[in-house]
Each structure stands twice: as C-alpha cells, then as structure tokens.
Amino acid sequence: MTYPAGRAEVEMAELYVKPGNTERGWNDPPQFSYGLQIQAGGPKRSPLTKRVAAPQDGSPRVPTSETSPGHPPMGPPPPSSKASRPPPFVGSCPPSRTEPMDSPVVESETLLEDVLRPLEQALEDCRGHIKKQVCDDISRRLALLQEQWAGGKLSTPVKKRMALLVQVLSSHQWDAADDIHRSLMVDHVTEVSQWMVGVKRLIAVKRSLFSEEAANEEKSIITAEQNQTVPGVQHDL
C-alpha cells in the first residue's frame, strides 16, 4: 500500500503500544495499535526457539554467580564505552510504554469543516443512487460525528486520521480509506463506533458508484467505436 507524502508523521504516531488493563486482567498484555498488528507476521528477526541439552552425566549444576545471600552490593554496570554487546536491532517502531504520541511536527489543528464538508458532499453525490433510508441513516451519523467533534469529545489522533481518510477518499483510494476506517474502529472504537459505520458505508457506496460510472463510460466508448467502424448496423444502447 502506498501513502502519499506528508502522512509520515500521522503514520508514526499510529504505531504505538499501550499497557494492558491490569486492573481487570492480571498480567494483561500490552495493547498494540492497528498499525503494529498489521506489520506483524513478517519474518522474525531472531526467532527464540533454541534449546540447550541437559548435561548427560545428570549431575546437578551449581550456579557460578552470586546467588548466596548477604553478598556486598554490586557496583554500577559497565559503562557504555566498554560495552562488548552491540545495541539491539532497533525496528522501525520502538515501542513506548506511554500514551500514543502526538505527531512530533506541530501542525495546525484539524478543522471539522475540512472533514465534514467532503463527507457531506460525497453523500450528496450518492443521493440519487441509494435508498432514501440508507441516505438518511448516513446523514444522521455524519450529524453525530459533527456533534461529537464540535463538543470536544474526539481525541486528536481520531481527528487527524479522519482528515487523512477524507483526503484519500477524495482521491478515490478506496482501499486506503477502508483501511483507515478499520484502524480507527480497532484503535478508537469507544469514540467512533456510533458514526464510523456511516463513513464505512459511504466509502462503499462511493466506490461502487465510481466503478459503475467507469464501467458505463467504458461501455459507451466501446459502443461509440463500434458505431464508427460498422456503419449502418442497428445498435441497442
């Protein structure tokens, strides 16, 4: 999947790890963002699967280090310059145990209008082509989005990603738009669940409308060509 330039900051901010809910689940594992989960499944850099055979003579092994009690407190660790161990491979997304980072680049605040207007326009474009009930339903949810945004109920990452979604939707990148909607549902379901399904439907409707129009265009071009090459023959259009 390719992303247009300028989205790097938003992307990096969406590769995060949060701690699990240790109040409700003992030793709850950390929570990975949608972006990180999608990345998983590639080849591991060093799968931990090796084992060591036990000594065949069966003798108990006495530990060689300082496990007896009452030893004097250790000095500091070996300082960096004498480190024989190279730093571990740093992947593209070092995990942090903190809240999701805001974009390091200071951007102007995402405006509600910049997001809502294109969505409403997209709905208008589709109005004649879908059932009234569906249209009303989507419209209702866009109103809900507006209400929550204006009411300060949506977090910055959600706003940023919605701006991105609208951007790719306008340039007809359906898969990318779908993926962003999914990432919002996975990472921020509490904030977005009520209205996001409307945006999802809008993407689907726009996509099918677009391909329908493209198919019709193609058909009319072909028919036009046929008209030219075989004059005098009846065509049903």
Added chain:
Amino acid sequence: MATYLEFIQQNEERDGVRFSWNVWPSSRLEATRMVVPLACLLTPLKERPDLPPVQYEPVLCSRPTCKAVLNPLCQVDYRAKLWACNFCFQRNQFPPAYAGISEVNQPAELMPQFSTIEYVIQRGAPSPLIFLYVVDTCLEEDDLQALKESLQMSLSLLPPDALVGLITFGRMVQVHELSCEGISKSYVFRGTKDLTAKQIQDMLGLTKPAMPMQPVRPAQPQERPSVSSRFLQPIHKIDMNLTDLLGELQRDPWPVPQGKRPLRSTGVALSIAVGLLEGTFPNTGARIMLFTGGPPTQGPGMVVGDELKVPIRSWHDIEKDNARFMKKATKHYEMLANRTAANGHCIDIYACALDQTGLLEMKCCPNLTGGYMVMGDSFNTSLFKQTFQRIFSKDFNGNFRMAFGATLEVKTSRELKVAGAIGPCVSLNVKGPCVSENELGVGGTSQWKICGLDPTTTLGIYFEVVNQHNAPIPQGGRGAIQVVTHYQHSSTQRRIRVTTVARNWADVQSQLKHIEAAFDQEAAAVLMARLGVFRTESEEGPDVLRWLDRQLIRLCQKFGQYNKEDPMSFRLSDSFSLYPQFMFHLRRSPFLQVFNNSPDESSYYRHHFARQDLTQSLIMIQPILYSYSFHGPPEPVLLDSSSILADRILLMDTFFQIVIYLGETIAQWRKAGYQDMPEYENFKHLLQAPLDDAQEILQARFPMPRYIHTEHGGSQARFLLSKVNPSQTHNNLYAWGQVSNCQEFEEGPGYFFKMLLLN
C-alpha cells in the same frame, strides 16, 4: 543436504510435515520395538506464499478403491500418455487436456518441488461465510460495554458479503431478526427447556412448506432469500442497523438476588444457534461465536446451580465423583458439537470471567469442530480484545487466514496403514484398505472432518507398519503417504491441497544407525505428548504418567549406550539428546498435571496443545528460556534454576505467558536509575532487548499470551521459578541455609534418569 536437521526443516517448510522417524523400519515387529510410533505432525493448510494455486482439477487414479491424486512419485510414460499410480500401481490414461505434456513440458503436479500443491475448484456457486454471534448479557456493565464495542469493531473487519446473525441470552434466549428498516423484532425462548432442531426451525418460521428430503448439498443463499435472510444478513446491508442494535443491548434485566449467580441459559442458546444454522445453511462455512461471562446455571447444559455458596466443581470434586452436573452437561454439549460438525460448522467459545465458566463441559464444542477457545478475565482486557481481533487477521493476499469445512483424507502405500489422528477433528468413518485395526487417537477411518481451521492447525497422524517380519523391503525402497484436504477458502472458493511424501524403508537389524540418525526428537516428543493428553480423556492421571515413563524407559533401553553397573555411563546419541528432557517437562506440564489448575484451565491448555504446530507445541511442553547479559548476544539457557543469575535478564516463553525476569543485580541497577544516565546507555539497551523480543512474540501469537514483568524477589517471579528444574537436591539446599528459590521440592532430571536406569 548435509544433515538430517536440514532435511527435516526443508520438508517441513515445503510440505508442512514432520515425521517421528524419517527412515522407516521395514517390519511390523521392529516398528513396535522402536517405542515411538511412526507418525507425523501435519499442517494441512501451511502458509505457502510461494505456492500459487493451479486453476484446474486434480487428476485421479481410476481405481475406485484408490483415487489417489497424480503426484511427483508416479511413473509416467509421456509417449503413451499413461501414468502409473504409486499407491496401487494402476495404469491410468491422462485426460485429453494433458495431450501436450512431455519430459520438458511437465504439468506442475508431476514436478518434485510441487510435492505440495493446491488446486482451485471452479464448480459450484461460492457460498458466503457466516458468523453467528451468541452473546451472554449477564455481564457487568463495563464488561458488556467492552464486548459490545468489540463486536461492533468486528463488523468492520468482516468481508462485506459475509452473513451475520445475533442471539443474546441470559435467563431467556433472544433470536434477533435483522432488518434494514423499521422496528427490530426478536423471538424469545425460555432458557430452561431444550428444543429439537425441528422445533426451533418451526418456531422461527424457517420450515418451508412440504419439501421432500433433499440430498445434502451446499446451500445456495440466493435461492431462498425469504427463509434465511431474516436472521442472517449480509454485512454490507445490515452493518449500520446491527451496529445500533449492538449498541442498544442491555444487561439481562432479571435481578440477581444477593448470594446468587445470574441465571444463564447457555445450553439452550447454543442449541438454538446450532438448530438455526442447521436449518438454513448446512454444509457451508459458518462460525458460531459464543461470548460468555460466567457458567451456565439454568437449563440443559447447566454446570453449577445459582447458589454462590456452592462452588463450581474442582478437580478434587471430580475425583471424588462430587460433580453433580458434569456428566449431563458434557453430554448435552457433545451432542451439539457432533451435530455442528456434521453440518460443517464450527463453534468458538470466548469465556471471560474471574471464576470458571464451564469450559470443561463445553470443550468438545471447539475441540470437535475446530473452533477456538479463548479464556480471559474480562472482556475489557487487551488479552481478549486483541485475541479477538486476530481471528480476523489476513494473509499476504489480503484473505482471512480462517478456512472452513475441511475433509482430510490419508492414503498410504501398502506396507503402511493409518491408525488414527489426534487434533481438532471428527471421524468420517471411512473404512478402506489403508485403515488399521489398531487405533491410536481417532481411528477406524482414513478420513476426518475439520470444520474450522487456519494455517497453523496441525493434526497428529499415526501409522502402523504392516509389512511382515521376513517380507523383503518393497521394490524402490520407499514408502509413501498422500494427504488430500478439500476445504472452503475464506475467499469462498473451494480448494484442494495435496501433499505427497515418501521416505526410505530400512531393515532395523542392519541399519539401526541410519534409522537413529533420522529420528526427529522434536516431532516424536510432540506426537507422544498428544498421545498422552489423548489418554487423559479416558484414563486416570497417574496411569498416564506411568505409561509415559514406561515408554521413555523402553526408548532409552533400546537406543541408549550404557554400562549396566554404572548409571552414570548412560549416553544417548545427538538425535535423542533433547528427548528425555522433553518428557521430563511434559510430565510436569499442565497438560498432564492437573494440580494447581482448575478443570477449566486444564481444558484450555489441552485445547491449544492439541492443535498447534510443532514449534509452538514444543514451547508449551518445554518453555523457552533466553538469557540477556553484557557478556554477549542473547543465548538460550537450560530451563533450570542454575540459569537464574543476578547479572542476567531472563525471557521465558511458555506459549501462554511471556515472563521477563530481572536478576537481583539488574533490578538494583534499574532501581538506581542507571538506564537514564547517558554514560550507561548500554544498560538501557540491555533492559530494552528482551522487551523488543517479547514484543515480537506478543504481536503475532494467537491466543495472546499474558505478560509478566518481574524481578528477583518479586511475587510474580513464581511463574519462572515453578517452571525451572531445581538443580540442587534437598541436601544441598539445606546446607546453604536458605529456603529454596524453587516452589517444588521435586527431583531434577539427573535423579530421574538414575531411577529409570535402575529399573
């Protein structure tokens, strides 16, 4: 191939197969003396990004009792356009489409690198995937809210033309009619009374007017929209309404008095779900996904009463025959599981509660159908949320990893028969020349059904060598096995995956060394472990342990070199060196030891053990332990208390838990804050290294493991200490004047071996 290890690894990568023995003993008698049976771990849908499926149907042997698929082991006469089946030696004519083949123009299925090949079947209309959510509403408020959100989220992860349905339950069971317009309706059932499939279908208005009995065939949803679509609708039509419906779900309204449990009718809810799918979509891929937050307390399948002061059964209760509801409940769920498997559907159970939920009684539902069992503390945890998300994970082609409705058939060359299979499957009761009379696992058949599976699902398949003792080694010197798996791919295409493998026969008397060198101790350990866990279903725990010990002793006697008078002289060759350790850890594992686990926990661990691939199964048997220090790169260390050192960080992976343990000195340094000082940046890296490795595991594993970060003296350190061997004896510990840092005063492997050899 320099070593057998490389050979084994290459074969696993290509065919998804690991045999216990890679050179096969050529006589029945000798094979039984090898102790470990000839068997293989097979991953039928192993992910093969480099294997594009072919778009035609497989060519079959024309002998009706054979029907093996054309494969690279077959002899081919390119001029006469004939091929000889390598299993039954029948000469077959190639079909007309193969007229153009030649030595230089071979079809893919004859090339050796396509020992595993996948065919796409073009016949028949594709049927959509079906997801039926069965949701417990007797949850605490924030748990229910978290579950609702996860379900709403899942609607965004499902493909647009998948069908989805909703049943909610508590004291009553509600089947929701999904509609795109107007008011939503639901059908309410009492949770106390079980109903037959026909009654359910009648009451839901699914019965069509007098239709003659039809032969079983894939359901065509387009043919009967008026019947099925009321309860199971495509996502692209119903997502908005269903999102609202889910959002409006309330807790079960019936008040729960003090000292009581909520009345939960899980048995009837599941029964209705099975009946609904049975009547509308038999024989097409479907998942019944049960979400529950507590035990069934009412109706058929109840596992405990509603009085809180009567606790749910423990292993102790079961041993003392004091579990009132267990037999009846288990029978109820077994009946449902068998029906579901016969219909080609699978049942998942997502159980999130602090106390037990009845997984022991319900385990047959996921185990027989290939569904998932997920156990957590609350739906409002990362463990549940992310595990649930991973069900919908996609492969490199953007398709779901899950697959449905698989039938797996095994064919063998004449000198071998199939004794049985162990894994998430049911028998299809297909008799034939390949079927052995001696059963190991689910036997008496050469075909099994796996209704739900994914690229890691692995079966253990056990064989019997039937060649008589003095019969010569078969011509060509090789035996062969073919596995044919028909299944529904998540893209709804029907596919067939065919794997054909061969190994050399060898005479044990003269070639024992070759046979030894080709022993796969990892595969053997997992295959024996599966047999042991299978036995726990019908035998007492101590008997299973005795059986396991006896097998180990016999194996060591056969393959070890030792001086009878001197136990310390015992040696095993390299290809056996890890095996005794595996057995030692297996007998202490939660799969064979129920001490310290609830019946639900034991069922949960065994469920995952019986279906994972070799690498993950081994991790479960003998957890991985890696040590991080300033002295070099991370290295694997012995799972032993001697590996716990003050200046080391340990990472332990038990499959179900990831434990990071800081040694005493490391912990002191961290407390002193050295990682924040720039001149000690290497210490910061050292602390980070195991976290990065842990993250890689956590990001990919299903189900998601628990994560424990602890240090010397920490209470959570017990997770590490209870797994490692105590390498000191009692006497040594007392001499040091300290309490052992290990929880169990159990003897280590050294003592264990001595005892074995003295027998």
